[in-house]
Amino acid sequence: MTEPVVPPVSGPTVRPRRLRTTPALRRMVAETSLEARQLVLPVFVREGLDAPRPIGSMPGVVQHTRGSLLKAVTEAAELGLGGVMLFGIPSTKDAVGSGAIDPAGILNVAIADVVAEVGDAITVMSDLCLDEFTDHGHCGVLTADGKVDNDRTLAAYAEMGLAHAAAGVDMVGPSGMMDGQVRVIREALDAAQHTDVSILAYSAKYASAFFGPFREAVDSSLVGDRRTYQQDPGNAVEGVRETLLDVAEGADIVMVKPALAYLDVIRRVRDAVDVPVAAYNVSGEFAMLEAAAANGWIDREPAILETLTSIRRAGADIVLTYWAAEAARLLPRR
Secondary structure, eight states, X not given: XXXXXXXXXXXXXXXXXXXXXXXXXXXXXXXXOOOGGGEEEEEEEETTOXXXXXXXXXXXXXXXXXXXXXXXXXXXXXXXXSEEEEXXXXXXOBTTOGGGTOTTSHHHHHHHHHHHHHTTSSEEEEEXXXXXXXXXXXXXXXXXXXXXXXXXXXXXXXXXXXXXXXXXXXXXXXXXXXXTHHHHHHHHHHHTTOTTOEEEEEEEEBOOGGXXXXXXXXXXXXXXXXXXXXXXXXXXXXXXXXXXXXXXXXXXXXXXXXXXXXXXXXXXXXXXXXXXXXXXXXXXXXXXXXXXXXXXXXXXXHHHXXXXXXXXXXXXXXXXXXXXXXXXXXXXXX
């Protein structure tokens, strides 16, 4: 076995460890920061609940009532989080996801509730997709033979974007991976004078096994998979290409989802675009760490912060995570 070659050192001894001797010194020279303002809390609100409902596969995460949602969002604002991403779960669904567009639908009334409660103290974001509202669980309208109809779905997305804007949302998050979705939504918003509503595009969203607990969280009706419109997990170049298309169509922020298994894609996207980059630390990633911690296999709180820091280090400016509020409490006050 060949011995490693150590270069000769002349003059004073080089000791990189000198910059690690105290917490203050380590903090001063840290290359990557993790701050509350960089974190977004995804929250679920379910129609018809009279008390928050725990999500079994996501310890500590609940489906909120309209009332408990306001308490969670107020706390998020007080903690200095960058935003909240709202997901609505209706009591009834249909083939075209009409509850997504109905002004009295759960997501639209939740947006209005939250905006009335917190104003501009926190960025109010909404998931713009049909999957929570369709009885087949797909992200769009289906053709007679069961395929997702891209163009009919775009028309529904435009209406959904207008409904969210009318409710007062700051930012919409089109997550369905339909071709042209950012362009259609941007044009609809601008034509209706909602020019200040921004778009967080789910640009590189992969057909991932790590979405499993989320399906429970939103009571998904999906049978089958979404591989015809979400991206192949083996494709990194495609993720960058899709992201560049979204930027050209008017995306204000782009996102990679999931995060941990796609840190390389986050870095490629960050290097390719000049808009902020977000990453979604998804439900399966959350559940794995929580399960390991519950079994005593890892130290939970340091693992949470290390996980989120790794996503930031890969190049994400913004991280959507179910740990957002807890992480904000764990971080040192600046």
